[in-house]
Amino acid sequence: MSNDRATSTPFTKGLGFFVVLGIALLIILGIFVSPADVNQGESVRIMYAHVPGAWLAYLAFVMTAVSSAAYLWKRTRSLTWDRIAGASAEVGVLFMGISLVTGSLWGRLTWGTYWTWDARLTTTAFLFVTYIGYLAVRGLGGTHQQRARRSAVLALLAVLEIPLVHFSVELWNTLHQEASVAGRGTDVEMNGLMLFTLFLGVVVFTLMYIWLVLHRQRSLMLEDMLDDSGLDHALSERRAEATQAGH
Amino acid sequence: MSNASQQRFTGTTVIGTARLIAAKDLRVELRSRVLLNQVLPFALIVMVMFAFALDSDAVLERVAPGLVWLAAMFSTLIMVSRSFAVETADGALDQLRSAGVPAMGIFIGKMMALMAQLVVLVTLLILTAVVLYRAELSWAGSVLLVTTGLTATCGLAAVGTLYGGLAAGAKGRETLLPLLLLPVVAPVLIGATRATESAFGTRGVSTGQGWPWLGLLAVFAVLFSVSGAVAFGPLLDD
Amino acid sequence: MSTVSHGHDPASLEPVVDLCDAVAVLGSFPALAGATMTVQRGEIVLLSGPNGAGKTTLLRLCAGLVALERGRGRVLGVDLANDRELVRHRVGMIGHSNGLYGDLTVTENVRFWGRTVGASESEIGLAVSRMGLDGRLAHLPVSRLSAGQRRRTALAGLVARRAELWLLDEPHAGLDAGGRDELDSVLKMAATAGATVIVASHELERAGKLATRQVEVIAGQVRKVAGL
Numbered sequence: 001m002s003n004d005r006a007t008s009t010p011f012t013k014g015l016g017f018f019v020v021l022g023i024a025l026l027i028i029l030g031i032f033v034s035p036a037d038v039n040q041g042e043s044v045r046i047m048y049a050h051v052p053g054a055w056l057a058y059l060a061f062v063m064t065a066v067s068s069a070a071y072l073w074k075r076t077r078s079l080t081w082d083r084i085a086g087a088s089a090e091v092g093v094l095f096m097g098i099s100l101v102t103g104s105l106w107g108r109l110t111w112g113t114y115w116t117w118d119a120r121l122t123t124t125a126f127l128f129v130t131y132i133g134y135l136a137v138r139g140l141g142g143t144h145q146q147r148a149r150r151s152a153v154l155a156l157l158a159v160l161e162i163p164l165v166h167f168s169v170e171l172w173n174t175l176h177q178e179a180s181v182a183g184r185g186t187d188v189e190m191n192g193l194m195l196f197t198l199f200l201g202v203v204v205f206t207l208m209y210i211w212l213v214l215h216r217q218r219s220l221m222l223e224d225m226l227d228d229s230g231l232d233h234a235l236s237e238r239r240a241e242a243t244q245a246g247h
Numbered sequence: 248m249s250n251a252s253q254q255r256f257t258g259t260t261v262i263g264t265a266r267l268i269a270a271k272d273l274r275v276e277l278r279s280r281v282l283l284n285q286v287l288p289f290a291l292i293v294m295v296m297f298a299f300a301l302d303s304d305a306v307l308e309r310v311a312p313g314l315v316w317l318a319a320m321f322s323t324l325i326m327v328s329r330s331f332a333v334e335t336a337d338g339a340l341d342q343l344r345s346a347g348v349p350a351m352g353i354f355i356g357k358m359m360a361l362m363a364q365l366v367v368l369v370t371l372l373i374l375t376a377v378v379l380y381r382a383e384l385s386w387a388g389s390v391l392l393v394t395t396g397l398t399a400t401c402g403l404a405a406v407g408t409l410y411g412g413l414a415a416g417a418k419g420r421e422t423l424l425p426l427l428l429l430p431v432v433a434p435v436l437i438g439a440t441r442a443t444e445s446a447f448g449t450r451g452v453s454t455g456q457g458w459p460w461l462g463l464l465a466v467f468a469v470l471f472s473v474s475g476a477v478a479f480g481p482l483l484d485d
Numbered sequence: 486m487s488t489v490s491h492g493h494d495p496a497s498l499e500p501v502v503d504l505c506d507a508v509a510v511l512g513s514f515p516a517l518a519g520a521t522m523t524v525q526r527g528e529i530v531l532l533s534g535p536n537g538a539g540k541t542t543l544l545r546l547c548a549g550l551v552a553l554e555r556g557r558g559r560v561l562g563v564d565l566a567n568d569r570e571l572v573r574h575r576v577g578m579i580g581h582s583n584g585l586y587g588d589l590t591v592t593e594n595v596r597f598w599g600r601t602v603g604a605s606e607s608e609i610g611l612a613v614s615r616m617g618l619d620g621r622l623a624h625l626p627v628s629r630l631s632a633g634q635r636r637r638t639a640l641a642g643l644v645a646r647r648a649e650l651w652l653l654d655e656p657h658a659g660l661d662a663g664g665r666d667e668l669d670s671v672l673k674m675a676a677t678a679g680a681t682v683i684v685a686s687h688e689l690e691r692a693g694k695l696a697t698r699q700v701e702v703i704a705g706q707v708r709k710v711a712g713l
Contacts, residue, residue, distance in 0.1 A: 072481070126430045126433060129426070132426070133427045136423055137413070137423070143511060149482070150413060150482065153413070156478075160471075161430075161431050164434045168438060168463055171437075171463065172437050172441070263603075267597065267600050271597050274589060275589060278588040278589065278626070337582045337583050337584055337586070338582030338584050341580075342579075345548055345573060345576075345578050346573060346574055346577070346598070347572075347573030
C-alpha cells in the first residue's frame with residue numbers, strides 16, 4: 001500500500017479511468033446508437049442496465065461465498081478474505097437493488113406489471129433480503145475474527161438456500177400457467193449491435209465491481225486498523241504506567 | 248492431531264450430549280410451560296386474526312393450508328428465540344462450550360427438542376384449521392399430512408436452531424432473527440403448503456400431487472440438519 | 486464412556502498450571518503479554534490486579550478457551566498450544582454468570598452438569614450436599630435462590646463434573662457478607678478434596694484468609710507477591 005490513508009493505487013486509478021470511459025460508451029451505445037427493438041420499442045434499452053446489474057449481483061454473491069470459504073479454510077485464513085466478502089456483499093446489494101428496480105420498470109413497460117412471481121425474480125428478491133441480513137450480522141460487533149466467522153458461515157448457508165428457494169419457486173410456478181404466457185410476443189430480438197452493447201455492459205459493470213470492491217475492501221481494512229490501533233495505543237500507554245509503577 | 252480429535256469425543260459422546268440437552272430443554276418447557284401458555288395461544292390468535300382479515304369462508308377454506316404454515320413460521324420465530332433465551336439468561340451456553348461439550352451434540356439436542364414442540368404446535372394448528380376454516384381431511388390425505396408435518400417441522404427445527412445459535416447473545420437479536428430466518432424457510436412454506444393442500448384436497452388438488460413437494464421438504468430437512476450440525480461449532484466458538 | 490488420561494495420576498508432582506511467557510491475544514490486542522506462573526495441585530491462588538490487567542484472559546487461557554499465541558503452557562498435563570480443547574472438560578470456569586437454568590431445581594441443574602461427564606446419582610447427591618444445598622433447597626427452582634446459593638449451585642456443578650481445576654472470575658461479586666463467607670468455606674473444602682482453585686478477585690482482605698498464595702497481574706504480565 002503506497003499511502004497509509006488513501007484506498008487507491010495506480011492500478012485502481014487506471015481501472016477507474018477505463019470504467020468511466022466504458023460507462024460513457026455504454027450510455028452512448030445503449031441510449032442513442034443501438035436500435036430499438038422490433039417488439040418492445042425503446043423500452044428495451046433498460047436491458048442494458050438491468051442484465052449487467054443482475055449478472056453483477058450474482059457475481060458478487062458468488063464472490064462473497066468463495067471468500068467466506070477461503071476464510072474458513074485454515075490454510076488460507078486471513079481477515080482480507082473476510083473484508084472482500086463484506087465489500088462484495090455491499091456492492092452486490094447495491095446492484096441487486098438496481099437490478100430489481102430496473103427489472104420492475106421494464107416489466108411495467110412491456111407487460112404492464114411491476115412484479116411477477118417467476119423463479120428468477122423471486123429468488124433475486126430473496127437473495128436481496130438475505131444479503132441485507134448478512135450485512136446486519138456483520139454489524140453485530142465483537143472481535144474481527146468473530147465477525148468474520150459468523151458472516152462466513154452465514155454466506156455459505158446462503159449458497160445452500162438460494163438454489164432451494166429458486167427450485168421451490170420454479171416448482172410452484174409450474175402450477176401457474178400464466179407464467180409461460182407472459183413473454184410471448186414480447187421477446188427481444190437481438191441484432192449484432194445490441195448484443196455488443198449488452199456484452200459491453202457486462203464487461204463495464206464487472207470492471208466497476210472490481211473497482212468498487214478493491215476500494216471498499218481497503219477502506220474496511222483501514223476501519224479495522226483504526227479499531228486495533230486505538231487499543232494498541234491504550235495498551236502501550238498502560239504498559240508504560242506499569243513499568244513506572246515499579247518492578 | 249488425529250489422536251487428539253479421537254479423544255475429543257471421549258468423555259461425552261455427541262449422541263449422549265444430544266439426549267441430555269434435548270431432555271433438559273423439554274424439562275425446562277415442562278416446568279415453565281411457555282409453549283403451552285404463550286406460544287400456542289399466540290398461534291391460535293394468529294389463526295383467528297387471519298379469519299378476521301380475510302373475512303370470507305370460501306377464501307378461508309381455500310387458503311387454510313397456507314395459513315396453518317404461516318402461523319407455524321411465526322410461532323417458530325418466538326420458539327427459537329425462547330430456546331436460546333433460556334441458554335443465554337445465565338450464560339449456560341457459554342458454560343456448555345467451556346465445559347468442552349461437543350457443539351454438534353448441543354445442536355442436535357436443541358433441534359430435537361424444538362422439533363418435538365413444533366410437532367405439538369402444528370398438530371394443534373391443523374386441527375384449528377379443520378375447525379375454524381372448515382377444511383376437510385380425507386383418510387388418504389392424512390398419511391401425506393403426517394409425513395409432511397414431520398418433515399417440515401424437522402427442517403424448521405434445524406434452520407431455527409442454527410440461526411438461533413448465530414443470533415444468540417448478539418445485540419438486536421430479537422429483530423435480527425426474523426430477518427435472517429424467514430427468507431430461509433420460504434421453501435418450507437411453499438412445500439408444506441402445497442403438500443397440505445393435496446392432503447386436504449383443497450382446490451381439487453389430488454393427494455398424489457403432494458408427494459413431490461414432500462421431496463422438496465425432505466431435501467431441505469436433510470441439507471439443513473447436516474449443515475447445522477457442522478456449522479454450529481464454528482458459530483459458537485470464541 | 487471413556488475418559489481422557491493425560492497425566493491423571495493424583496500422586497504426580499507435575500504442576501496443575503505451568504505457564505512460561507504465555508502470550509494470548511484478543512483480536513490483535515495482546516491481553517496477556519508474557520505471563521509466567523506455576524500452580525501446584527491443591528493450591529488456592531488469588532489473582533489480583535487492576536481492571537483490564539488480563540486476569541480474565543489468564544483464567545480463560547487456563548480453561549483452554551483462548552489460544553496460546555506465544556510461549557509455553559501446560560494445564561493438567563495438556564499442551565495449550567496444540568490441544569487446548571482437550572483440557573476444557575477437566576476445568577471448570579465460572580465468571581459473572583452462573584450457567585444455570587432458572588426453571589430447573591438445584592438438583593436438576595447439578596445433575597445436568599454431572600451427566601455431561603457421566604456422573605452417577607450418588608456423585609451428584611454428594612456434590613449437592615457438599616455445597617450445603619441439600620434438604621429443602623435441593624428441590625427449589627434456581628430462580629428462587631439467593632445470589633450466594635446460586636453461586637454455590639454453580640460450584641456444585643463443578644464438583645459433579647469432577648473438574649480438577651476451578652477458575653473463578655470475581656466469584657464474590659454480588660454476594661452479601663454471609664454469602665461470601667459460605668463461598669470461602671466451600672472453596673477451601675474443594676481444595677482439600679483435591680481440586681486446585683484460581684480466583685481472580687478484588688477482595689484482597691478477604692482473599693488473604695482464603696488463598697494460599699497471591700499473584701498480581703499487571704498489563705498482561707504476572708508479578709509475584711509474597712505467599713500468604
